[in-house]
Amino acid sequence: MPLFKTINFSRTVGATAQILVWKVTESYAELLEQVVLNDSNRIRLDGMKSEMHQRAFLSVRKLLQETGHTDLDLYYDKFGKPHLHGEKHISITHSHNFSAIIISEETVGIDIELQRDKIIRIADKFCDSEFQFLSRSFETENKEEYIRKLTVIWGAKEAIFKIRNEKGISFKDHINVYDFELNVKQTIAELHFDSLVKDFKIHFEEIESSPESFRDEQVKQNFTLVYVFEK
Numbered sequence: 001m002p003l004f005k006t007i008n009f010s011r012t013v014g015a016t017a018q019i020l021v022w023k024v025t026e027s028y029a030e031l032l033e034q035v036v037l038n039d040s041n042r043i044r045l046d047g048m049k050s051e052m053h054q055r056a057f058l059s060v061r062k063l064l065q066e067t068g069h070t071d072l073d074l075y076y077d078k079f080g081k082p083h084l085h086g087e088k089h090i091s092i093t094h095s096h097n098f099s100a101i102i103i104s105e106e107t108v109g110i111d112i113e114l115q116r117d118k119i120i121r122i123a124d125k126f127c128d129s130e131f132q133f134l135s136r137s138f139e140t141e142n143k144e145e146y147i148r149k150l151t152v153i154w155g156a157k158e159a160i161f162k163i164r165n166e167k168g169i170s171f172k173d174h175i176n177v178y179d180f181e182l183n184v185k186q187t188i189a190e191l192h193f194d195s196l197v198k199d200f201k202i203h204f205e206e207i208e209s210s211p212e213s214f215r216d217e218q219v220k221q222n223f224t225l226v227y228v229f230e231k
């Protein structure tokens with residue numbers, strides 16, 4: 001499938017961001033013949049154990065090409081964080097059959113996550129202050145809303161981590177996501193770490209994936225895409 005979604009985002013004059021989402025339906029071979037890869041990424045690709053991961057990795061190169069870049073414009077630092085040669089910032093994410101990138105003049109982070117029940121079991125590993133507003137969903141026994149909100153919080157914290165990339169950041173202890181409504185699609189968060197306080201603007205979109213797109217599972221799967229800017 002070609003490009004699934006593009007979001008052109010303008011924060012302030014001169015500060016724009018482009019978010020592109022790919023739904024991976026192509027085979028490994030199809031994707032491979034359509035992209036350019038630098039030597040180190042070719043080696044990385046060959047070493048990946050899962051074909052889904054390989055296809056997602058290649059689909060990110062398709063997204064790059066949509067923005068006028070190629071893999072040759074991309075490099076990774078020693079932490080695994082991707083950078084573009086030149087002035088612009090990039091962040092990358094993939095989950096199952098979706099991948100997404102954000103390219104921006106400002107430092108940014110992006111994360112895409114499948115919404116799943118399992119997140120309820122691990123909520124206390126990455127939430128703390130958020131339980132104050134999450135309890136509302138619990139009290140009304142709205143499990144679906146609870147899962148959707150937890151997935152936003154998880155994605156926001158992953159995306160903030162991708163921006164800051166600092167060893168020792170705890171999702172639970174150092175990042176607070178503020179109360180939000182799902183239909184508003186944005187919130188704010190604070191990182192308190194190493195005597196520094198940083199504020200972040202969180203934006204999110206929910207993506208519904210049609211059941212027929214899954215080859216082995218005929219179930220509807222929803223994803224949450226979160227992208228974050230430093231305030």
Ligand SMILES: CC(C)(COP(=O)(O)OP(=O)(O)OC[C@H]1O[C@@H](n2cnc3c(N)ncnc32)[C@H](O)[C@@H]1OP(=O)(O)O)[C@@H](O)C(=O)NCCC(=O)NCCS
Pocket residue numbers: 057079080081082091092093094095110111112125126158161162163165169170171172
């Ligand atoms: C690095 C990390 C952010 C990747 O996130 P993920 O949800 O596993 O995977 P995603 O598909 O969303 O992101 C993967 C992409 O992130 C990027 N990435 C990897 N390391 C990165 C880093 N240190 N900083 C910024 N971006 C990074 C890469 O582009 C990578 O894809 P690519 O190598 O194919 O280009 C994550 O594994 C991590 O280490 N998180 C922090 C650890 C933590 O505290 N976990 C939870 C505690 S409760």
